[in-house]
Amino acid sequence: MEHFAIVHAICRLALAQPTDALNFQVKRLADALEENGTVEDAAALRSLLKLSERSLEMTPRRLVPARGAAVPGETLLTTTILPADKETGTRLLEVAFPEETGRALPVFSEGLKRAAEQLVAEWSNAEALKGVGVTPTMSCLIVGPPGTGKTTLAYWLANQLGLPVVLARIDAMMSSFLGTSARNITQVFSFANRFKCVLVLDEFDSIAKMRDDPNEAGELKRVVNALLQNLDARKSVGVTIAVTNHPKLLDSAVWRRFEAQIQVPLPEFAARREIVRRYAEPCDFKDAEVAVLAAILDGCSGAEVEDFVRSYKKRNVLDPASASPIDSIRDVILLNDGRVSPEIKRIFSVDESSVISWLKNNSDLGLGVVEIASLTGKSKSTVSRLLNTKS
Template sequence: MDHFPIIQALCRTAMAEASPAVRKQIERLRDALKKDGDEKQAASIAGILTAAQRAREVAPSRIERSRAQWVGETLAPNTPVPVDRETAAALADIIFPNEISPRAPLFNSTVSQAITTILEEWTNFDVLSELDIAPSKTCLIYGAPGTGKTRLALWMAHVLKLPVVLVKLDGLVSSFLGTTARNIGNLFSFANRYRCVLLLDEFDAIAKVRDDPQEVGEIKRVVNALLQNLDVRRDIGFTIGITNHPKLLDAAVWRRFEVQLEVPKPDFAMRMAIATQFMPPIKAPDSHLRLIAWFTEGATGAEIESLVRTYKKAMSLRTTERLDLLSTLRQFATLNAARVQSERRALLLDEPTNLFRAMRDDPVLGFTMADIGEIAGKDKSTVSRQIGKAQKNDEGH
């Protein structure tokens, strides 16, 4: 089937909040693929349906049984959080499940299945207990900035119906090094007292390599204090660490995390799914979504969201002189040069014919002359003539 990765991504997006009617149509697609002998593609769609079913099985009754296994008191909106003694600044923010978006973040099937596995361990706490096995209680999520790591961690807490004690570790660092170690101790004592997910953001701010010759002995003791508190918490609650810089982490830090989940930058199909998710209420043509996904190769989900916002502004604010898609992309590439892959940016800002040829020849895009003409604001015969003329010029040279 042509463009199956796109169909696969759209199915995964639809199943995130699928009605019975949507699920029925995706099941029909699975059955049709199998009937036509497309076993591999049918299996892929079946996997999406299975993963969605498992996610739905995280039913309230099972979550309640899981929560019953947690020790500690219940966090309330008026529960005081620990503060830095020197500055009186709060050491953490409390985020409750009803404050977190219920929409699952978009990742490829491999990452999504891994996340489902982690949640299944917690929602089947009682089953694991009968086998004398505990669910994974520590998870390190790492990857490039903007790939959705914090959003993922918050969503996991939402599914588990647990409040989040969110800590940006750079905020724990005090000019008084002894105060930093005390802040860490107070924070963990607080998290260990309540039923919650402890989310340690910007984990590399403290957990640096301890043998760095530029670090003084006191900093090393601060890192040791962090490791000791992580060890104590392993038997108490769920802890998630997040970092953009995994290479800065000490090997001893890595060993503290049972799950080490890398969040990759999205592939073409996922980039299209992300663009589709953020596009409403604007209704963009399929060719526009494909070109946005192609243009954002190497981009993160946050960068794709930023481009979609630019597109929506262009489509809605300029009612009389509406920018075409290529002009919108050029505008974005000019204002966000560091966020755009250099090859794609060069094509956009170069002679349009070179871009048309690249769009025509790219097998992932699968554009027809009509698609290119619609995007460029020209008829397909004009585009064809321009490309043909450029090819003759190249052959002449």
């Protein structure tokens, strides 16, 4: 190969900090050289690859906490080589260790919080469960609208177990080549089955669609069949959590593979109020102000509430003394048009008496004249007069 000395030097320098994709491409080059009869050049590149692998093995390794010792398998390390698509070299998964998954549990209703805590309690009391002939839940399907905290819940559960998350990259697993998607799914499951980890399948509907969908080709059936077989094989090996925004798209056979099925709904008023409090920090909003923000965001997901509160904080920091809380909320509504219901937009765009009447009559708020006066920047007598006029 002409100028091979330069190519060899470039590969040697690059492999000082190897990645899966880089190793894949260097191996491709070695294979191509060998096919063209340049055997010595190919051997030189393979020697570089071996040296690279040896240096990885000698790198100090960070161990995973031992809380997940009840799950079988090898310890997953930061230096572990991750599987890749054979055609493109694209990595099929990502790994997040416990120190990277220490997210707080999303603000849920008390019932949903207890359900999540029960799963953790099962894993912590495996021996007690074994005494009555049952085992901890090893598979969980989390469904619900976007932005409700489903993926955060999956990461929180993995963190409570003390295990790293193996997050399947659905976009990388799906391929236009016949049979490749099913092969990639098997690669991901084989990797997860080998190590102590929690396998998370986000956007699960992309690989678990109903097989009778007339708009899908026969490849979908092969993908779903491969998925079902791998889910069955993993039952006794490790924890699997699947997440989807579209439960109606899932094949009926997929549901039966998950022992726990958790519905994460849009947050009710009490949960929205706690979300506002969480994301308002370090700003010190009054209780009535927090309640109003929660009330106007009825029908929003937790993520949408967070986005609205972020806009509201910006408004207060940039111009803290120029407007009442209600005037600030009115301004922020204009920046969050898609997050607020048409009814709320109408109320806040009509006149002050409409807003005051809504504040007084909203059953979630329970505000008195003094609190409404503070929120609107009006006097108590003005608020009373507008309420009497409206009634």
